[in-house]
Amino acid sequence: MENSKFVEKMSAIAFKINSYKYIIAIKNAFASLLPIIITGAFATLFSNMVFDSVNGLARFGPLAFLEQMKPISQAINYATMNLLTIAAVFLIGMEVANLNKLKGHFAGLLAVVSYIAVIPTTIEVLTGEEQLVEVANVIGSDYTGSRGLFLGMAVAILSIELFTWLTNQDRLQIKMPDSVPSNVSRSFSALIPTILTVTAMATLSFLIQLVTGMHIYEIIYSLVQRPLENVVQGLPGVLLLMFVAQVFWVIGIHGNQMVKPIREPILLAAIAENTTAFEAGEAIPNIINMPFWDIYMSMGGSGVTIGLLIAIFLVSRRKDFRSIAKLSAEPGLFNINEPMIFGLPVMLNPIMAIPFVLTPLVTGTIGYFATAVGFAGPAVVMIPWTTPPILSAYIATAGSIGAVITQIVCIAVATLTYLPFVQVSNKAVTIEEAEKEKYGEERTESATQVK
Structure with missing residues (x-):
């Protein structure tokens, strides 16, 4: 009874969080943004592994012509990774507007204009003589790339909420005659709210x-974004985030969706920074990022259930377990494990809940230290989360064999972690069958005596 009340309470909290307007807007925006991030990441991969004359295929004589194609991948990388915040602002603005019942794409454009209105358009450039020179009428990559994400999110939400409120004030609307085309009429209706919003x-930024004496970007980045990055991009922080996600999964709530609003902006920004550094040939700044989560903490799906699948095939004598495992094996190779979680089930299963929660914490720790000591290469390429294990580690790290070996070790550790719990499940079903036989015999004897 107490367990039921706990689950109901947690479900209510989860529903409340997931139904919060800005959480929905941010989640939807970053889901739409993923193809852009992956496109930029693969452009960087090709730039360095194919078109580069030092480390790529272009270093081989017959393939030297490939180097001439490098500007193509560099242009794609710039258009995607270096303009990440601009794209996010546009999408979040649109999502908030849709939730506010404002139709069309104008809100996304207004959010971008509002964001540009609050960021500096003068940057300092270091010349060949080691002198700082101010360059006007340009936007620095700090504001358009991943570092501007939190300010961009705040501006997008604030500007569209203000615009929505102003749009609903009848006295601020310019009424046009019925003979005027509807698209022209809508433009004039939005004119005063747009002017006032921007x-x-x-003015607020000024x-x-x-x-x-500080720019709003510096305040947001130093007081909000950087501290959050330090927490989530550190090993204790990412383990805590994973622990929370796993606990929600165990009680039947989609754990990844619960942590997504915190995880996505920070870990996607981290991989964007890594990709940019990799493209520039600089040191990779972040061990923990979105692909790290996928290749070391979610192989086969949440809970690293690829280990559970292997353990079942190795030692399980339960027909139900083996049947579910056979059905789950194919989607499990692509990191889809809902059949395991809800079919086995792992959800509300006191035996399987323990390794399900603990395994990704162990494999994440292994992946972190393997990367920190230099055995495994850091992730520099954003990959689709459905990329199968082994291949995912190789692509995400731009060909690091150490990362592939580390992922194999993590899968082996996951299997060993799940094995004793699968064996306990074998004993549990044996006891259950024995009890059924015992009570069945007692019922038969009782029936005979009655006769």
């Missing part, structure tokens, strides 16, 4: 800088 955002 002006308000620019006043903050005037009062604090």
